[in-house]
Amino acid sequence: MSVRVVFLGTSGSVPTLKRGLPSLVVVREGELLMFDCGEGTQRQMIKAGLGFGRPMRIFISHMHSDHVLGLPGLLQTMSMMSRVKPLQLYGPPPLKRFLDGIIETVIRKLDYPLEVYEVSEGEVCRGKGYRVQAVETDHSVLNLSYAIIEDPRPGRFYRDKAIALGVPEGPLWKRLQMGYTVTLRDGRVVKPEDVLGPPRRGLKIVYSGDTRPSLKLVELASGADLLIHEGTFAEELKDKARLEGHSTVVDAAEVAKMANVARLAITHISARYKDVKPLLEQAKRVFENTVIAEDFMEITLQRVK
Numbered sequence: 620m621s622v623r624v625v626f627l628g629t630s631g632s633v634p635t636l637k638r639g640l641p642s643l644v645v646v647r648e649g650e651l652l653m654f655d656c657g658e659g660t661q662r663q664m665i666k667a668g669l670g671f672g673r674p675m676r677i678f679i680s681h682m683h684s685d686h687v688l689g690l691p692g693l694l695q696t697m698s699m700m701s702r703v704k705p706l707q708l709y710g711p712p713p714l715k716r717f718l719d720g721i722i723e724t725v726i727r728k729l730d731y732p733l734e735v736y737e738v739s740e741g742e743v744c745r746g747k748g749y750r751v752q753a754v755e756t757d758h759s760v761l762n763l764s765y766a767i768i769e770d771p772r773p774g775r776f777y778r779d780k781a782i783a784l785g786v787p788e789g790p791l792w793k794r795l796q797m798g799y800t801v802t803l804r805d806g807r808v809v810k811p812e813d814v815l816g817p818p819r820r821g822l823k824i825v826y827s828g829d830t831r832p833s834l835k836l837v838e839l840a841s842g843a844d845l846l847i848h849e850g851t852f853a854e855e856l857k858d859k860a861r862l863e864g865h866s867t868v869v870d871a872a873e874v875a876k877m878a879n880v881a882r883l884a885i886t887h888i889s890a891r892y893k894d895v896k897p898l899l900e901q902a903k904r905v906f907e908n909t910v911i912a913e914d915f916m917e918i919t920l921q922r923v924k
Contacts, residue, residue, distance in 0.1 A: 621645045622822055624845065624918040626882075627663035629666045630657075631829075631851045631865075631887040632685050639663055639914055640685045641887055643660045643847065645767060645824060646697040648747060652767060654826045654847075660689035661696040662762045667915055671700045676744065678751065679710030680828025681762040682717065683873075698730045705732040711761045712737045738763070748772075749783020754839045756830035759864035764828055764836050766843070772922070773798045773811060780814045800818060827881075829887065830862060832870045840878035842918050847912070848874055849887035852902050866899065872905035886912040 623646040624766045628639030637714040640657020644664070651662075651673050664671070679687055690708075697706065710715065721731065736744075740763075741752040748770050755762045767867070776796045778788075786809055788791065791801045798811050825840040827848040841848045848867035852860045860867050865876075868885055883906050892898060895911045902909045910916075 620922045622773055622824070622920045622922075623919070624824065624847070625667050625669065626884075626886065626912045627660055627667060627914045628657045628689075629886045629914055631801060631849070631885060631889050631915070633890050634832065635890045637914065638888065639894075640689065642884070643826070644669060644911075645676070647749070647767075652746075652751075653677045653764060654688040655680055655828065656689035656693055657685050658688045659692070661693040663914065666695075670766055671697045672702050674704055676707045676709065676746070676751075678706065678743070678765050678826075679714055680764065680826070681711060681760050682713060683760065683829065687714075687717065689720065689887040691725055691818070694718075694722075694729060694733070695726050698726070698728070704729045705734055707734045707736065707744070709738050711763055716837070731797065734824075739870075751903055754833075756833040756836050758829045758866065760829070762828045762830050762864075764826065764830065764833070764839055764851050766823060766825045766839050769819040769922075774816030774818050775924075777816065778815055781809075783914065784809055785816070788795075817879060822920050822922055824920070827866075827871075827874075829865060831864055832866055832874055837874055837877045840874065843878065843880040844883045845884065845918060846871075846875050846878060846880040847884045847886055849917060850885035850898065850902065850911075851887050851889050853898055868902040868911075869905055871883045872902040872909060874879065875906045881908065882918070883909040884912045884916075884918060885899065885909060888912075893897060899901045910920070 625644045630638035641655040643659040645652040752766045756764045766811040825843045825846045848871035850871040851865040854867045854869040891910040
């Protein structure tokens with residue numbers, strides 16, 4: 620009943636001794652949902668024990684090198700590791716042209732189907748029990764922020780109610796739990812709401828990519844269980860952040876507060892910061908439930924039982 624968020628790279632622009640370039644993976648129901656793919660991401664996946672053969676989708680926020688140059692190595696590694704499952708990639712233009720050129724000139728041949736979709740605002744895709752939404756936010760180039768929004772789940776099953784209504788234990792219980800109406804042998808109809816509690820909301824995880832503070836992102840992140848927001852600079856470099864299309868850690872905290880999220884993880888940390896404690900202190904003064912992400916940090920989110 621849980622979803623894992625694994626941070627593979629948490630630096631901005633250039634790697635450091637402790638931080639790789641931007642990438643993270645949401646591990647959900649056996650599927651990997653990757654957001655951005657900086658250089659060396661395939662090695663980080665190996666260290667994190669994620670493997671290369673699972674069902675997987677990759678979402679690219681924008682076409683800056685620190686967010687996409689891991690794709691050639693990752694695609695090649697997957698092919699060499701005998702991946703056979705299709706791989707879906709989503710991102711803004713010119714993602715397809717970039718990948719076509721890499722495959723033609725460097726990789727030559729992939730041994731698994733590669734599906735590339737250039738996307739914009741709105742619903743990007745649907746998976747089993749979830750959808751991914753995107754909005755355009757405010758960077759120096761087109762940047763997409765993404766939200767994984769799980770479908771509501773049927774409410775808690777009350778076996779005593781099912782027994783009282785004469786529903787025999789077995790397949791009919793399962794159908795009711797899945798939200799289907801059933802007909803008993805005597806012709807009576809039992810609806811899911813007769814034996815289930817209220818629907819249970821799914822998880823919502825939001826990833827900012829690179830952006831200045833954005834009201835569109837506030838709206839996308841409203842009520843999220845986890846907001847992953849770039850915080851490239853400390854507050855004293857706010858002017859530099861605005862000029863370069865980035866956020867400070869305080870900006871990230873303010874977005875989290877306005878969006879009323881449960882937790883905030885700040886990533887895309889400038890290489891100038893060796894000690895992130897002052898950054899964390901600045902953010903926590905605005906939004907208490909904040910962490911500064913580090914490579915291989917994991918956050919586990921539990922669904923409502």
